[in-house]
Amino acid sequence: MTLDLMKDARIRIIIGHYGSGKTEFAVNYAMLLSQQTSNVAICDLDIVNPYFRSREKASLLESNGVTVISGARGHNANLDVPMVSPSILAPIQNEEMQVILDVGGDAVGARILARFAAYFKPGAYDMFFVLNANREQTQDAQGVISHIRNIEDTVGCKVTGIINNTHLLRESGLEDVLKGQKLADEVSKLLNIPIRYISSLEKVTRQLPNDLEGQVFPIKMYMREDWM
Amino acid sequence: MAKVLMKGNEAIGAAAIKAGCKYFFGYPITPQNELPEYMSKEMPKVGGVFLQAESEVAAINMVYGAAGAGARVMTSSSSPGIALKQEGITYIAGAELPCVIVNIVRGGPGLGGIQPAQSDYNQVTRGGGNGDYKLLVYAPANLQEMVDLMQEAFDAADYYRNPVMMVGDGMIGQMMEPIEFKESVSRFELPLKDWATTGTKGQRKPNIINSLALDPAELEKHNIHLQEKYSAMKENEVKYEAYNLENAEVVIVAYGTTSRIVRNAIIDLKEQGINVGLIRPITLWPFPEKAFDLIPSDCKAVLSVEMSMGQMIDDIKIAVNGRYPVHFYGRSGGMIPTPEGVMNKVKELVGGAK
Known part of the structure; x- marks a missing residue:
C-alpha cells in the first residue's frame, strides 16, 4: 500500500518523549511528502537540545524543495537559547503550505507550541505522538499516557495519532516493532487515538505482518552518520 | 536484562546510580544538561541527594565535602565548567578523596562552542589545578562501554582515594544507543573508609580532611606517597584496545x-x-x-x-x-x-x- 501523506491534515505536529525518534520521523516524512506535493515546509521547533535537530539536514531537505525554518539566526547558529524564527508563522498561516512541525522532547519541548495553538483547530492539524517502547520512560502504557497527557495539557490540543517508532537503532528487529505495536495498541484503546503509522527501517518493515493497525512507513536513518 | 535505548547523558546517570552514587552536585552547561536533569528525577527515588549548586566552583566543593564524609559522589560539567572546578579537583586530589567527575567535552578555548570536541585532553591529563597530582581518566568510545566503566570508576576512586574523570565528547553525551545494564563484580577489594569524617561518637580521635601542609618535609612526604599511588595506577589501570x-x-x-x-x-x-x-x-x-x-x-x-x-x-x-x-x-x-x-x-x- 503506498503512503499518501496528503491525507493527513495540513499541519502535522510531531511530538513525543526525548529520543523517541521524532526528528528522524519528521525528516523522513518531509522527504516523502516533498515527492508527493510542492510547498512543503518543516519547522524545527526544538529549542531544548542543540544536537540532532532537523536543521542539521537543512541542505538535504532544501535540495528536495522543502522549506526549512529554524532559529532566527539561521540553521547553524548553535545558540543555546530558546529562539525561534518569526517566519514560522508564514507556513502555519498560508493554507497552500503543507507543514511539519518538528518539536522538542517531552512537555518541556512542546511548550513552544502553545504560542501557536490558536492555529491548531480540529481538522486543521494532526498531532502525532512518536512512541518508542524501548525508551526507558515509555515502556508501558502508564508511561506513554503520562507523556501524552502532559504534552496535551501543555499545548492545549489533542493528539490525533500514534506513530509506533519502536527501535534500537541499527539493532532494530521485527520483535521491537511488534513489542511497540502491542503497547501502541493498548494506549490506542485506552485513549481512543488511532495508530497512524508504523515506522521502521526498510529491512524491518519488509518482515511486518499486514494485519497491523496503522500504515507501514519505511524510514532511512538520515540523522545518524554511518560510523555511529 | 533487555536493552533499552538511552541518551549518553542519561545513561551516565543511570550507571552512576547503579554503581552506588548517592550524591550529585552540579551546575547546568550544554552539552551535559540531561545528566543533572536525570539525576534530579532519579536521585530522590534511591534515597540520594541531587543539588543544583550556584556555580561549578560550589558544586565541586560540595563534592569535596560529601567525599570527605565517605559518600559516593559525582559531579558533571563540560569543558569551561571543568576549568572552573580545577581548584576543587586539586584540593580533592591533595586531600586524597574519592569522587567521579564527568566531563562532556565541547569546543574551546574560552566559552568556545556547544558542539563536540576532545580539546580537554591536556586539561584532564595534565591537571589544570596546581601541584603534582594525577586523575585516573577514562574515555569510553560508546555508551555501553561508558556504562560498563562507571562501576569501575567509582571503585577505583575509592580504592586509590583519588578523583576519577569520565570523559566523553559532546557526541557521547548526546547520542542515543542501545544499552544493557549488566551485573558486575568489583575487581577491587575496597578498604573501609576509616578516614572519613563520619562523627567520632566519642570513640576515636577526629578525622581531619585537609590539603594544607605547611611543613615542607611533611608535604614532600605526602607528594612521594601520592606518586606511589600514581605508579600503582600506571601499573594496574591502563586500558586500551x-x-x-x-x-x-x-x-x-x-x-x-x-x-x-x-x-x-x-x-x-x-x-x-x-x-x-x-x-x-x-x-x-x-x-x-x-x-x-x-x-x-x-x-x-x-x-x-x-x-x-x-x-x-x-x-x-x-x-x-x-x-x-x-x-x-x-x-x-x-x-x-x-x-x-x-x-x-x-x-x-x-x-x-x-
Whole structure:
C-alpha cells in the first residue's frame, strides 16, 4: 500500500518523549511528502537540545524543495537559547503550505507550541505522538499516557495519532516493532487515538505482518552518520 | 536484562546510580544538561541527594565535602565548567578523596562552542589545578562501554582515594544507543573508609580532611606517597584496545567518538589495499604506552586523529620513543572528522592510493 501523506491534515505536529525518534520521523516524512506535493515546509521547533535537530539536514531537505525554518539566526547558529524564527508563522498561516512541525522532547519541548495553538483547530492539524517502547520512560502504557497527557495539557490540543517508532537503532528487529505495536495498541484503546503509522527501517518493515493497525512507513536513518 | 535505548547523558546517570552514587552536585552547561536533569528525577527515588549548586566552583566543593564524609559522589560539567572546578579537583586530589567527575567535552578555548570536541585532553591529563597530582581518566568510545566503566570508576576512586574523570565528547553525551545494564563484580577489594569524617561518637580521635601542609618535609612526604599511588595506577589501570595492528602500514591513535570514525576509515582503506591499525586509549591517563610495543617494526607512520589540534601528540611521541614518525590529523571547534578525511591523510602518508 503506498503512503499518501496528503491525507493527513495540513499541519502535522510531531511530538513525543526525548529520543523517541521524532526528528528522524519528521525528516523522513518531509522527504516523502516533498515527492508527493510542492510547498512543503518543516519547522524545527526544538529549542531544548542543540544536537540532532532537523536543521542539521537543512541542505538535504532544501535540495528536495522543502522549506526549512529554524532559529532566527539561521540553521547553524548553535545558540543555546530558546529562539525561534518569526517566519514560522508564514507556513502555519498560508493554507497552500503543507507543514511539519518538528518539536522538542517531552512537555518541556512542546511548550513552544502553545504560542501557536490558536492555529491548531480540529481538522486543521494532526498531532502525532512518536512512541518508542524501548525508551526507558515509555515502556508501558502508564508511561506513554503520562507523556501524552502532559504534552496535551501543555499545548492545549489533542493528539490525533500514534506513530509506533519502536527501535534500537541499527539493532532494530521485527520483535521491537511488534513489542511497540502491542503497547501502541493498548494506549490506542485506552485513549481512543488511532495508530497512524508504523515506522521502521526498510529491512524491518519488509518482515511486518499486514494485519497491523496503522500504515507501514519505511524510514532511512538520515540523522545518524554511518560510523555511529 | 533487555536493552533499552538511552541518551549518553542519561545513561551516565543511570550507571552512576547503579554503581552506588548517592550524591550529585552540579551546575547546568550544554552539552551535559540531561545528566543533572536525570539525576534530579532519579536521585530522590534511591534515597540520594541531587543539588543544583550556584556555580561549578560550589558544586565541586560540595563534592569535596560529601567525599570527605565517605559518600559516593559525582559531579558533571563540560569543558569551561571543568576549568572552573580545577581548584576543587586539586584540593580533592591533595586531600586524597574519592569522587567521579564527568566531563562532556565541547569546543574551546574560552566559552568556545556547544558542539563536540576532545580539546580537554591536556586539561584532564595534565591537571589544570596546581601541584603534582594525577586523575585516573577514562574515555569510553560508546555508551555501553561508558556504562560498563562507571562501576569501575567509582571503585577505583575509592580504592586509590583519588578523583576519577569520565570523559566523553559532546557526541557521547548526546547520542542515543542501545544499552544493557549488566551485573558486575568489583575487581577491587575496597578498604573501609576509616578516614572519613563520619562523627567520632566519642570513640576515636577526629578525622581531619585537609590539603594544607605547611611543613615542607611533611608535604614532600605526602607528594612521594601520592606518586606511589600514581605508579600503582600506571601499573594496574591502563586500558586500551589494539585493532588490526598486524602488518599495519600506518597505526592511528584515536579515542572516544573519533576512534569510531577511524574504524570506519580503516575498514574502507583495507578494501583499497591499505592496512591500517588502531590503538585506542580507553584510559587517557595512564596513557597506554606499552600498546606501542605491539606496532610492527616496518610500520611507516603513527597518526594521531583527534577532535582537537594535536594535544595527544606529546603522549604518543613519548610512547613511540623515536621509533616511527608521528603525524596528526584533526578537526576542532565542534567540527567532526569524517572517515574520508582520515582516509585521505593516511593515503598521503603511504604515498597515494594503491
